[in-house]
Amino acid sequence: xxxxxxKGGENAIREAAELLQVLRTRGSxxxxxxxxxxxxxxQLHFLHSQVMSEGGLYDTQLxxxxxxxxLGDPMEAAFLLRASRSTRPRIAxxxxxxxxKMRLIRRISSAFKDIPGGQMLGPTPDYTQRLFNWELLxxxxxxxxxxxxxxxxxxxxxxxxxxxxxxxxxxxxxxxEQGLVDDAPEPCxxxxxxxxxxxxxxxxxxxxxxxxxxxxxxxxxxLAYSNMRxxxxxHPTIAExxxxxxxxxxxxxxxGEPTEAGEVLITxxxxxxxxxxxxxxxxxxxxxxxxxxxxxxxxxxxxxGYGACFGHNEAKAIAxxxxxxxxQKGMRDxxxxxxxxxxxxxxxxxxxDAMGFTVHYKMPHYVTFASDxxxxxxxxxxxxxxxxxxxxxxxxxxxxxxx
Numbered sequence: 001x002x003x004x005x006x007k008g009g010e011n012a013i014r015e016a017a018e019l020l021q022v023l024r025t026r027g028s029x030x031x032x033x034x035x036x037x038x039x040x041x042x043q044l045h046f047l048h049s050q051v052m053s054e055g056g057l058y059d060t061q062l063x064x065x066x067x068x069x070x071l072g073d074p075m076e077a078a079f080l081l082r083a084s085r086s087t088r089p090r091i092a093x094x095x096x097x098x099x100x101k102m103r104l105i106r107r108i109s110s111a112f113k114d115i116p117g118g119q120m121l122g123p124t125p126d127y128t129q130r131l132f133n134w135e136l137l138x139x140x141x142x143x144x145x146x147x148x149x150x151x152x153x154x155x156x157x158x159x160x161x162x163x164x165x166x167x168x169x170x171x172x173x174x175x176x177e178q179g180l181v182d183d184a185p186e187p188c189x190x191x192x193x194x195x196x197x198x199x200x201x202x203x204x205x206x207x208x209x210x211x212x213x214x215x216x217x218x219x220x221x222x223l224a225y226s227n228m229r230x231x232x233x234x235h236p237t238i239a240e241x242x243x244x245x246x247x248x249x250x251x252x253x254x255x256g257e258p259t260e261a262g263e264v265l266i267t268x269x270x271x272x273x274x275x276x277x278x279x280x281x282x283x284x285x286x287x288x289x290x291x292x293x294x295x296x297x298x299x300x301x302x303x304x305g306y307g308a309c310f311g312h313n314e315a316k317a318i319a320x321x322x323x324x325x326x327x328q329k330g331m332r333d334x335x336x337x338x339x340x341x342x343x344x345x346x347x348x349x350x351x352x353d354a355m356g357f358t359v360h361y362k363m364p365h366y367v368t369f370a371s372d373x374x375x376x377x378x379x380x381x382x383x384x385x386x387x388x389x390x391x392x393x394x395x396x397x398x399x400x401x402x403x
Contacts, residue, residue, distance in 0.1 A: 024071055037064035045123075049265070049311025050074050054351050055081025056195070056214040058264045058310050075216070075355045082214075082352055086195075095258055096187045097246050099268050099308075100167045104244040109171050111237045111272060117168035122243060124314075171240040172270055172304070181272070181302045201343045208327055208342055209320075213309045216351025217316045223349065224319035227326050227339040234325050236271035236305060236318075243267045243312050268308040269317035273325045303328070 025034075041048050041064045052063045055078040062081060070076035106122025109115045121127075135143070175181045192207035194214075199207060212220060227234050245265050249258040305328075307320030323345060330340030338344045348354065 020071070035068050037061055037068070040064040040067050044072075046312060047072070047074060049267075049313050050217055050316075051077040051081060053310040053313050053316065054078035054214055054216055055085065056310075057081045057085040075351045079352050079355070092250050095249055097248065099242065099246055099266070100170060102167070102242055102244040102246045102266075102268070103263065104168065104242060106243040107168065107240065109238060109240050111171060111239045112174075115171050115240070116174065123312075170270070175239070175272075175302070179299065179301070181304055199346060202331065203342055203346065205324075205328070205331075208346060209306070209308075209324060211346045212307070212320045212323060212349065215316075215320075215349035216354065217313060219349040219351065219354065220323060221315055221319045223339050223345055224322040224326075227322060227337065231337040232326050232339045233329075234271075234273050234305070234322050236273050236322055236325070238318065239270045239272050239304075241267070241269045241314060241317065243314070265311055266308055267311065267313050267317040269306070269314070269321045271305045271307075271318065271321040271325065273303045273305060 028034075041060050044067065047067060048060070048063055051066055051074055052058055052060070054074065055063065055066065057063075059081070062084060063077070066077035066080040067074075069080060104120055104122075106124060107117070107120040109119065113119075172181060172184075176183060188204075188206050192204045192210060194207055194210045199211065224234075226232065243265075245263040247260045247263050250261040251257070252259040303325060305321035305323075305325030307317040307322075307324060309316055309320065323339060326337075326339045327342050327345060330336075330342060335341035335344070
């Protein structure tokens with residue numbers, strides 16, 4: 001079979017795009033209504049969160065639109081969000097968000113059973129048996145509503161009481177009071193902006209955290225899992241995992257004073273890793289070419305890892321915290337495993353980059369493949385000529401060898 005170049009025209013490309021819409025709407029003739037943005041946000045809660053996190057843009061309506069337009073492909077949806085974000089002007093920079101002010105919907109610690117304020121299980125599939133709920137196959141609107149009504153019956157859902165009035169302390173604060181972990185680092189005056197500057201290694205820790213926070217969830221979890229399985233040495237304990245809404249402040253356009261502009265849903269995780277002796281870690285790199293001298297007389301303390309991302313993404317936040325800790329070790333001692341190498345980790349966890357490079361192979365490579373075919377056929381001909389030559393010379397060799 002010969003290889004023939006395929007020519008595609010404008011009409012074929014247009015029809016391919018139209019077929020995508022046919023694929024999306026093929027249930028309309030059976031009475032299926034289109035998905036509403038509100039339904040996507042509320043009923044596809046975790047997918048919606050993943051898309052906002054990887055897209056690097058907190059916009060609940062655009063995230064719903066991206067999920068709908070991409071037919072539920074999370075990487076395509078994140079691509080849409082990130083492309084949209086790149087067209088937006090930057091109005092201002094927000095001050096550092098204090099997550100102690102988080103309006104919590106979930107808060108757990110695996111380090112301590114009794115934490116100040118108590119454990120808050122919140123919405124989670126952790127305690128389900130992972131068995132199919134067959135009722136969802138034929139869920140009516142009435143039963144759908146009843147689920148909510150049964151739970152909220154008797155509750156004061158309009159209560160204005162919020163966590164802002166009584167924020168819960170961090171578990172790490174309790175450990176710091178006992179001298180078991182280092183003091184909280186001072187926030188960066190000018191954190192690295194990965195949306196405007198390319199990553200040039202070695203990178204600042206703020207660049208690493210920013211890259212991981214919009215990294216692809218599966219990629220981050222896979223690399224963190226490799227560290228936990230033995231290609232690394234981080235075996236964490238979750239000091240605290242928080243899910244909730246944090247207020248975002250912007251400078252007032254007239255007074256310049258920080259003014260609350262809204263709130264975003266985030267997941268935050270702080271993990272405790274193995275403690276280190278101070279004499280084993282005399283210096284620690286905190287940024288590009290920067291090191292901090294550690295007092296050799298200081299007592300050993302637990303090491304920490306940090307993760308935070310948009311939306312409700314617990315596995316990603318935990319994996320990010322593990323990778324943060326492993327990258328800190330790699331920056332200080334030199335990487336001994338892939339998960340400790342900032343260049344390896346940060347350049348391979350971006351889902352948009354990975355998807356773009358992978359799917360570009362769908363683009364025409366006719367000339368490249370034709371060249372490969374020519375080389376293969378030439379090599380096959382040389383192989384056949386050599387084989388024929390060997391068979392021709394074989395009788396002579398046998399005559400010479402015979403007495």
